[in-house]
Amino acid sequence: MAASSLSRKLILGLAFGILLLSRPLLSLSQSKLIPSLDELAGEWQDAPSLRSLPALNNAHGSAKAAHGVLSVENVSFPPITMAGDTGALLVNGQAPTLERTRWFPYQVLRRGHVNDIAVETAVRMPYEENGFLFHILLTNTSAARQSFEVKIVLSANTARFRNWGWDIPIDGSTGRYAAVTADNAQSIVLRSSKDELINCFAFSRKPDSLSLKGATPTATWRFTLDPNSSAEINYALAIGGNNQRAHDLAVNWVRQFDRAFEKVKTEWRARFVAMFTPNNAHFSGNLPILVTDDAELRRVYYLSALSVLSVYRTNFPVAPRVYVSNAPEYDVTMMYFWDTREWATALAMLDPVMLKQYLRDWLRLGIDNGYAEEYLTGTMQGPVYSANDLSVFYQLNAYLNVTGDRAFLAEEINGKTVLDHMDAIATHWKSLVRPGRTLADYGEADNLLECVPTYIHEVPSFNAANVWMMHRMAAIHEAEGNHSRAEELRMEAAGLLDAVLALYEPGQGVWDSLHRDGSRVEMRHVFDYSTIGLTISQDLTPRMRREMTEFVERELLTDHWMRAQSLTDPAASASDRPDHGPMGAFSAWPAETMATMCEFGQFDKALGLMHRIAGVSEEGPFSQSRELLGRTPDAPVRIALRGFQTYNVSSGASFADTIIHNFFGYQPDFLTGDVISNPGPRGFEGQLLGVRHNDKSLRISSTVKGIEVASEESKH
Numbered sequence: 001m002a003a004s005s006l007s008r009k010l011i012l013g014l015a016f017g018i019l020l021l022s023r024p025l026l027s028l029s030q031s032k033l034i035p036s037l038d039e040l041a042g043e044w045q046d047a048p049s050l051r052s053l054p055a056l057n058n059a060h061g062s063a064k065a066a067h068g069v070l071s072v073e074n075v076s077f078p079p080i081t082m083a084g085d086t087g088a089l090l091v092n093g094q095a096p097t098l099e100r101t102r103w104f105p106y107q108v109l110r111r112g113h114v115n116d117i118a119v120e121t122a123v124r125m126p127y128e129e130n131g132f133l134f135h136i137l138l139t140n141t142s143a144a145r146q147s148f149e150v151k152i153v154l155s156a157n158t159a160r161f162r163n164w165g166w167d168i169p170i171d172g173s174t175g176r177y178a179a180v181t182a183d184n185a186q187s188i189v190l191r192s193s194k195d196e197l198i199n200c201f202a203f204s205r206k207p208d209s210l211s212l213k214g215a216t217p218t219a220t221w222r223f224t225l226d227p228n229s230s231a232e233i234n235y236a237l238a239i240g241g242n243n244q245r246a247h248d249l250a251v252n253w254v255r256q257f258d259r260a261f262e263k264v265k266t267e268w269r270a271r272f273v274a275m276f277t278p279n280n281a282h283f284s285g286n287l288p289i290l291v292t293d294d295a296e297l298r299r300v301y302y303l304s305a306l307s308v309l310s311v312y313r314t315n316f317p318v319a320p321r322v323y324v325s326n327a328p329e330y331d332v333t334m335m336y337f338w339d340t341r342e343w344a345t346a347l348a349m350l351d352p353v354m355l356k357q358y359l360r361d362w363l364r365l366g367i368d369n370g371y372a373e374e375y376l377t378g379t380m381q382g383p384v385y386s387a388n389d390l391s392v393f394y395q396l397n398a399y400l401n402v403t404g405d406r407a408f409l410a411e412e413i414n415g416k417t418v419l420d421h422m423d424a425i426a427t428h429w430k431s432l433v434r435p436g437r438t439l440a441d442y443g444e445a446d447n448l449l450e451c452v453p454t455y456i457h458e459v460p461s462f463n464a465a466n467v468w469m470m471h472r473m474a475a476i477h478e479a480e481g482n483h484s485r486a487e488e489l490r491m492e493a494a495g496l497l498d499a500v501l502a503l504y505e506p507g508q509g510v511w512d513s514l515h516r517d518g519s520r521v522e523m524r525h526v527f528d529y530s531t532i533g534l535t536i537s538q539d540l541t542p543r544m545r546r547e548m549t550e551f552v553e554r555e556l557l558t559d560h561w562m563r564a565q566s567l568t569d570p571a572a573s574a575s576d577r578p579d580h581g582p583m584g585a586f587s588a589w590p591a592e593t594m595a596t597m598c599e600f601g602q603f604d605k606a607l608g609l610m611h612r613i614a615g616v617s618e619e620g621p622f623s624q625s626r627e628l629l630g631r632t633p634d635a636p637v638r639i640a641l642r643g644f645q646t647y648n649v650s651s652g653a654s655f656a657d658t659i660i661h662n663f664f665g666y667q668p669d670f671l672t673g674d675v676i677s678n679p680g681p682r683g684f685e686g687q688l689l690g691v692r693h694n695d696k697s698l699r700i701s702s703t704v705k706g707i708e709v710a711s712e713e714s715k716h
Contacts, residue, residue, distance in 0.1 A: 030689070031273045033289050035302050037265065042103040043618040047110075051627055052639045054103035054620055055328050055647035056132075058125040058264075059271075060315045062328030063132070064647060069096045069112040069119050070134065070152070074328040076168055077130040077239055078316070078376055079160050080197065083172040086132065086237060087153035087216065091117050103620035105306055106268040116142035126260065127267035128314060131238040131249060133260060138232070140225035147224040150233065155216045156190055156199035158239055164374055165381050166331045179217045182247065185210055187254075188217050189247055196242035202250035204234040204257045236260075272309055275350060278690055278697060283321070284353035285692050287346060288660065288700075292686030296614035297607075301659045303617050304591075307652025308343070308350065310621060316375040318361075321354050323347070325372065326624065326646040334372040334381055335650070337362065341391035342588040343653035345661045348395075348402035349692040355399050356408065359392070363413045363421050367392050368428075386442040390465040390531075393425045397472060401668045404694035409480070419480065426469035426489070429462075429496075438499040439463050439514065451577040451643070454521050454570060458514035460503040461531035467497045468535035479671045497539055500532075504544060509551030524566035526556055526589045527580075533596035545600040552593060553605070561613055561626050561637040564589050578640035579625035587622040591654035598662035603682045606663065622652030664688050664700050665707050676700070679707045 047053070053065040061077035070089040075082035088095055096112035096119045107124045118139040125132055140146045159171035177190045177199075187202035188210065207219035223231045236253040240246025253260040274280040276289045290301045313322045316333070324332055325339040335358065340347065347355050361373060367388045370380035385391075396418070400408065409419040416424070429440035439458040442448055449455045470493040477486040503512045503520075511528040512520045529548050533540070540548075555566035564585040565575055578584035590613050597606035616626055616637050624647075627640035639647065660666050666688070667677035675693060682702045690712065691698040697712040 030276075030289060033291055033689075034273055034276055035298070037105045037269055037272065040105060040299070040303050040306055042620045044100050044102045044111075045619055047098045047101050049636075050101065050619070050638060052623070052641035052645070052647055054101055054108045055310075056108055056123060056125050057310045057327055057648055059128045059313060060130055061125075061313075062332060062648065063125070064328045065101065065108045065110065065123070067098060069098050069110045070121050070123070070136065071155075072108075072123060072132065074168070075158075075239075076328065076332050078164065078313075078333050079162060080130065080158050080239060081161065081168055081170055082239070083157045083159070083170045084155055087155040089119070089121075089136065090151040090153070091115075091119070091138070092148050093151070105272075105310065105621075106265050113141070116140065116146065117148060122261075124261060124264040126249075126253065126264055127271070129238070129249060130240060130246075131236060131253070133253060133257070133264065134233075134235050134237070135257075135261065136233040137230055138223065138225070139230040140227055143227050145224065145226050147222070150221045150223065152219050152233075152235075153216050154188060154201045154219060154237075156201070156237060156239065158192070158197050158199060160195050160197060162376065164333045164376055166334070168330065168332060179212045181210055181212070183251060187247070187251060188212070188219070190217075198240045198242065198244065198246045200238045200240070200247040200250040202236050202238075202247075202254045204254045205232075234261075268309075271312075272306065275305060275309065276690065278692075283351045285348075285350050286690060287350050287656065288688035288691045290659065290686060290688055292684065294684050294686065296611045297659065297663075297684060297686065299617060300610060300614050300655050302656075304622055304653050304655035304657075304659075305346075307622050307648065307656075308346070308650060310648040310652075311650045313375075318373075318375045318378040319354065319357060321351060322375045323351075323354075323650045324375070325650050327648045329641075329646045330644060331372070331646075333376050334374050336372040336385075337367065337391035337395075338371065338385055338387040339588075339649065339651040341387075341394050342591070342651040343657040344395045344398035345402060345666070346653055346657040348398045349660070352399065352403050352405075352692075355395065356403075356405070359396055359399060360411075360413055362392055363418070366414075367425070383446065386447045386459075386462055389425045389428050390462060390469070390535075393422060393469050393472075396422055396425075400670045402692060402694075404668075404670050406670060409476070419476065422476070423473055423485075426466070426473040427492070429466040430492075434516075438496065440466060441516070449525070449527065449580045451580050452523075452525065452565065452571055452575045454515075455513065455523055455525060455527070457516050459523075459528075460500050460511040460513065461528050463496060463500045464532045464536045467493045467500060467539070470496070475671055497536065500536070501539070507547065509544075509547035509549070522570060524551070524555060524569040525580075526552065526562070526564050526585065526593060529556075530589065530592035530596045533599055534592065537596075537599045545602075549597060549600060549602055549605060556593075557609065557612070557633075558628060558637075559612070559634045560615055561585060561628060562590050562593065562609075563628060567631060577643040578627040578645055579643065583631075584625050584627040584637075584640055586625045586651070587649065588651045588654040591658045594655075595658045595662040598658075598665075601678070601680070603663075603680075607683050610663075621648060622655060623647050624649045624651075660688065660691075664702060666691060666693075666700060668693055675709055676707050681706045 063072040064074040066073040066085040071085040073085040091114045096114040100111040102109040120137040122135040161169040190199040234257040236250045238246040238250035325336040371382040371385040432440035470489040474486040474489040565582045572582040575581040579586040594606040623639045624645045625640045628635040688700040701708045
């Protein structure tokens with residue numbers, strides 16, 4: 001492991017040195033600077049140690065490995081979902097024990113055994129189709145010749161739904177499907193009597209027998225293997241509509257199974273490279289290519305960007321491209337304002353056309369009518385989150401800053417200009433101030449961090465965000481010539497700022513909330529650190545910044561991850577959820593923590609945290625949260641499942657956003673024309689190539705002297 005890591009660093013260092021010495025060589029093959037998908041894969045994991053098994057995604061849907069060596073569950077290709085799983089594998093009537101799993105962006109690998117038969121499986125999803133490809137390798141590990149029977153249960157209990165929400169609709173009723181054999185008993189077609197759905201299993205190697213008894217057919221093969229010899233079974237499942245296309249897809253896949261199997265990886269790679277390619281055919285923009293000899297920084301950046309591709313969907317009727325917030329367990333058709341805000345700058349660079357459409361739709365639907373848009377129907381879903389105002393305002397500002405599309409401010413939506421909408425969002429807090437009070441009251445836990453019972457009412461975080469929004473609106477109004485409105489906003493911001501700063505606990509580095517019963521309650525939570533630090537950083541004293549970071553280092557950071565809430569928080573025992581409580585953290589919290597450290601000028605601490613958390617990616621992607629399996633700093637870290645957590649999330653892109661926005665300091669301002677917030681040294685060397693900025697392409701370099709910006713060729 002150490003030698004491999006050293007070799008990787010030497011190779012990266014050589015590539016980076018060549019780049020610095022000979023810039024024109026980049027044009028020969030920029031795609032080689034982008035890691036392969038296999039390089040970004042996880043390592044083999046002991047299945048019993050995992051809290052959440054790996055997930056699968058393609059551009060149409062998602063699924064998750066079930067607790068076995070073969071089947072998958074949580075299958076959804078909106079508007080179609082599947083109840084249960086795709087069927088178990090049995091060897092001589094026994095289910096193999098699942099021992100190891102490995103996540104790849106484009107597949108899930110599993111290993112297990114039963115008696116003296118080793119079983120290895122790989123499952124992939126054809127990139128823009130509804131279906132699965134299953135590969136099974138069976139090996140005789142004994143010293144004697146063995147004969148055995150392999151049976152696969154074939155289950156595809158799907159249904160179609162129009163109305164979705166946070167919970168994925170499931171119809172678990174049985175008996176709706178009738179199974180018939182086809183293609184000389186080399187495939188099975190399942191037809192639903194309820195909604196005319198057709199699913200099809202097809203096999204490369206014809207089963208020795210097929211059984212159509214009951215709701216789930218079975219396919220059986222018989223093998224005789226010499227010691228250390230192997231046999232394989234390849235088959236496909238296509239999930240379709242009310243025509244024969246599912247049958248044709250499945251049959252075509254298995255006729256050239258190896259080609260179809262490899263095509264999945266090829267198309268994933270092509271779409272991943274497109275994310276970093278100007279003028280590509282799949283996105284309206286692009287992310288920058290990161291080149292650095294810092295192996296951890298590089299891995300975190302590209303794996304974070306890969307989070308976007310895992311939740312990228314092209315099959316929704318409301319928008320041509322949707323980046324759903326979660327998959328595959330929950331809310332697979334929605335984009336949350338809050339989660340999308342976590343990677344707003346990256347989204348504005350990657351797909352500005354779509355971000356503009358989302359923002360238009362959200363303003364039209366009304367951001368006080370829910371927390372997310374659902375993209376099968378284009379409706380608003382859920383209750384209202386206290387983060388709505390900050391989340392949508394931040395994304396509007398990011399879009400304007402990255403694109404320079406100042407004309408958007410004058411566009412009318414529901415009879416109001418975008419400028420007016422932004423002003424209304426920035427001052428919405430005033431409607432939440434109770435009589436005789438100064439700070440906005442953000443309600444109960446369900447509107448805030450959900451699982452933290454004391455993080456309620458007059459919280460400092462969102463009130464600090466209100467100060468920032470009013471300051472930003474004042475600058476925009478000033479630039480638009482409305483000087484009186486700008487002055488009004490500045491005066492209101494000054495009064496609110498004083499009330500926010502009064503909530504600080506000197507010497508502790510933490511903040512208090514004011515409850516409706518008049519009590520002042522201490523909150524030892526990362527959300528105050530990051531939200532306050534990223535909105536009113538310039539209004540904090542150097543001592544406050546130092547104490548706030550000392551609190552995070554002392555009570556939140558662990559050896560491999562962090563906890564969202566301190567174990568000494570008064571509500572820690574009542575807040576046990578892996579994303580916002582004391583036993584883990586939402587993936588965006590480490591990213592926001594690093595961003596805050598950068599804003600405080602603590603680049604060495606931010607880089608140290610980046611190196612510290614990079615190792616968690618050996619299990620898999622940046623999921624909704626990671627759980628700490630113990631209270632000590634060296635506690636193991638696992639992708640979380642309990643507490644309604646999901647395996648793939650758009651907010652996993654928050655790390656890439658932090659690297660672009662804070663590590664490299666790309667913080668453009670459409671009002672001033674500024675590109676970089678702080679040109680000082682960062683403590684690492686690297687370059688961002690192809691940085692989108694207005695109609696230009698920039699190269700941003702981090703050197704020992706600081707940040708340098710150079711113009712590349714025009715994008716047009």
